[in-house]
Amino acid sequence: xxxxxxxxxxxxxxxxxxxxxxxxxxxxxxxxxxxxxxxxxxxxxxxxxxxxxxxxxxxxxxxxxxxxxxxxxxxxxxxxxxxxxxxxxxxxxxxxxxxxxxxxxxxxxxxxxxxx
Amino acid sequence: xxxxxxxxxxxxxxxxxxxxxxxxxxxxxxxxxxxxxxxxxxxxxxxxxxxxxxxxxxxxxxxxxxxxxxxxxxxxxxxxxxxxxxxxxxxxxxxxxxxxxxxxxxxxxxxxxxxxxxxxxxxxxxxxxxxxxxxxxxxxxxxxxx
Amino acid sequence: xxxxxxxxxxxxxxxxxxxxxxxxxxxxxxxxxxxxxxxxxxxxxxxxxxxxxxxxxxxxxxxxxxxxxxxxxxxxxxxxxxxxxxxxxxxxxxxxxxxxxxxxxxxxxxxxxxxxxxxxxxxxxxxxxxxxxxxxxxxxxxxxxxxxxxxxxxxxxxxxxxxxxxxxxxxxxxxxxxxxxxxxxxxxxxxxxxxxxxxxxxxxxxxxxxxxxxxxxxxxxxxxxxxxxxxxxxxxxxxxxxxxxxxxxxxxxxxxxxxxxxxxxxxxxxxxxxxxxxxxxxxxxxxxxxxxxxxxxxxxxxxxxxxxxxxxxxxxxxxxxxxxxxxxxxxxxxx
Numbered sequence: 310x311x312x313x314x315x316x317x318x319x320x321x322x323x324x325x326x327x328x329x330x331x332x333x334x335x336x337x338x339x340x341x342x343x344x345x346x347x348x349x350x351x352x353x354x355x356x357x358x359x360x361x362x363x364x365x366x367x368x369x370x371x372x373x374x375x376x377x378x379x380x381x382x383x384x385x386x387x388x389x390x391x392x393x394x395x396x397x398x399x400x401x402x403x404x405x406x407x408x409x410x411x412x413x414x415x416x417x418x419x420x421x422x423x424x425x
Numbered sequence: 426x427x428x429x430x431x432x433x434x435x436x437x438x439x440x441x442x443x444x445x446x447x448x449x450x451x452x453x454x455x456x457x458x459x460x461x462x463x464x465x466x467x468x469x470x471x472x473x474x475x476x477x478x479x480x481x482x483x484x485x486x487x488x489x490x491x492x493x494x495x496x497x498x499x500x501x502x503x504x505x506x507x508x509x510x511x512x513x514x515x516x517x518x519x520x521x522x523x524x525x526x527x528x529x530x531x532x533x534x535x536x537x538x539x540x541x542x543x544x545x546x547x548x549x550x551x552x553x554x555x556x557x558x559x560x561x562x563x564x565x566x567x568x569x570x571x
Numbered sequence: 572x573x574x575x576x577x578x579x580x581x582x583x584x585x586x587x588x589x590x591x592x593x594x595x596x597x598x599x600x601x602x603x604x605x606x607x608x609x610x611x612x613x614x615x616x617x618x619x620x621x622x623x624x625x626x627x628x629x630x631x632x633x634x635x636x637x638x639x640x641x642x643x644x645x646x647x648x649x650x651x652x653x654x655x656x657x658x659x660x661x662x663x664x665x666x667x668x669x670x671x672x673x674x675x676x677x678x679x680x681x682x683x684x685x686x687x688x689x690x691x692x693x694x695x696x697x698x699x700x701x702x703x704x705x706x707x708x709x710x711x712x713x714x715x716x717x718x719x720x721x722x723x724x725x726x727x728x729x730x731x732x733x734x735x736x737x738x739x740x741x742x743x744x745x746x747x748x749x750x751x752x753x754x755x756x757x758x759x760x761x762x763x764x765x766x767x768x769x770x771x772x773x774x775x776x777x778x779x780x781x782x783x784x785x786x787x788x789x790x791x792x793x794x795x796x797x798x799x800x801x802x803x804x805x806x807x808x809x810x811x812x813x814x815x816x817x818x819x820x821x822x823x824x825x826x827x828x829x830x831x832x833x834x835x836x837x838x839x840x841x842x843x844x845x846x847x848x849x850x851x852x853x854x855x856x857x858x859x860x861x862x863x864x865x866x867x868x869x870x871x872x873x874x875x876x877x878x879x880x881x882x883x884x885x886x887x888x889x890x891x892x893x894x895x896x897x898x899x900x901x902x903x904x905x906x
Contacts (some may be wrong), residue, residue, distance in 0.1 A: 345556070399554050402481050423568020
C-alpha cells in the first residue's frame, strides 16, 4: 500500500510540473527551483513532515523533498545548537546526498564520455 | 509585416504539443522513480536509527542511481520521454551534476569538471538554502527558539 | 551605380565563377538520412578519434578542404583566399583549419547562413579580378553546438517539436573563373531581420522572415519570378520555419510550390529524434555541395537558388531577454 501511495504521489507531483511546463513559458529550471522553495517553506512550517509520513518516497524523492530536508535540518540543528543551527542545518540531512553527488558525478566523468 | 503581427502568426501556427501524453508519461516515469525510492526507503529504514538518517541514505542511493544512469547514457533518453518525470525527482538533480561533470571534464578536472559541475544544479541549492533559511529563521524567532 | 550591382542588394557575376571541386563530410545521423548517397564521406565516429568534439570539428573541416583540393590536383599554394566560418565563438574551427592550410584567411560569420555568405563573397573576389581561385568552407558539430548554445549532452531535457538538431559535418569547395562546374550567377546579401521572437527553441519561425526578405529582394533585383528556378533550397528553416515561410509567401501572393524545399527539413528524412529538422553551418554546405551540386552536374536540376538562413543569437542574449536577430543570403547557381 505504501508503494502505491509513493507511486501516485510522486507521479502526481511530476505530472503537475509537466503541466506547468506545457502551459506556461517557465523553463525546467524555474519549475525545479519553485518546487524546491515550496518544499523548503512547507518543511520550515512543519507541514512537510506529515506529508513524508503519509507518502514516504513519494514526498522525499521529488526535489521538494530536498528543499524540505534543508529546512528541517536547519530547525533540528537550531534546537540543538541555537542560532548556528540556521547554517549548519542546511546540509545536516542533505549533506550525505550532496557529497555522494560530487563523488559519483566525478566517478562517472572519469569512467565514461558523453554520447549523442 | 509588423513584428507583433508576425509574432501572433507564429503563435497561431505552433505545432500541437501532446500535452496529455507528456503529462501521462511524466506521471508514470515520476511515479516509477518514486516507487523505486520507496523500496529503498523501506529497506534502509530497517537498518538506520532515525527517520532523518533513513531519508539521508535513501536520497544518497537515489542520487547514485541517477548518476549511474547518466553515466550509461540512459538518463537523457528517459527524460526525452518522461519530461518532468525525470527532471523533478532527486535522480534528475543528480543527473544535472553528473552530466555537467562528464561534459566539462574535457576542459580538465580543475578548470572544467570542478568549476562547472554545479552549473545546472546550482539554483536548486542556492534557493533551497535561501528559502529554508528565511522560513527557519522566522519560525525560530516566532517560537522563541533563540 | 557599381558595375556588377543590380537592384538594391544583388551582385551579378558576369564572369560566372564555377564550383570546380567540392567535398562533403557528414556524421553518423546524417549518414542514415535519405541524402546519404550524395555526401562524399560519412563518419563512423563523430569524434574521429579526437579527445574533444571541438578538435573533431576542426579536423573534419580541414579534411574537407584538403580533399576538395586533392580531387583537382590542387595544393594550398594554388589558392589565393580561404573563406570559412562555423558556429563556435571566434569561428574557432575555421581559424584552426586555416592555421593548418596556410592559405590567407578570411573568417566570416552568419550562423547557419555562413556558407551562402561565403559563396557570395568568394564569387565577388573572383569577379573583381582579385583572385584566381578561392576556397569556401563551413563546418558544424552537434556536440560543439550543444555545449556552446545549450546544455551538456547527457542532461535530462525533453525537446520540443520545434527544436532542431545541429548537423555534424563540413563542406568545402573551390571556386574559379576557369574550369568546369556549376556556375554562380548572382548573390543577394540580406539585412539582419528581427521580428521580436525570443524563443530559442523555435529558431525556424525566427528565421523565416529573413529568408522571405532575401528571396523577395533577390527576385525584385533580378526581375525573375520564383518559377525561373527548378529548386529554391533554403538552408535550415526546418519544418516549422518552412511552414512559416510558406505562410508569409502566400500572404504576398508569391507562389512557391514544391520547388521550395528546405535542406534542414530534408536531410534527416523526418527522423523523430531530430525534431523539426537540421540546423548548423554545415547543413546548407553539405546539401548544396553534395546534393545540389550532383543534381546540377547530372542535368537533373538546371537553375537553383540557395538561400542560407541564420539565427544570430547567443546564450547571453537569450538570458538577458533579447529577441533573436536573423539573416539570410541568397546565391543563384546554374548548371
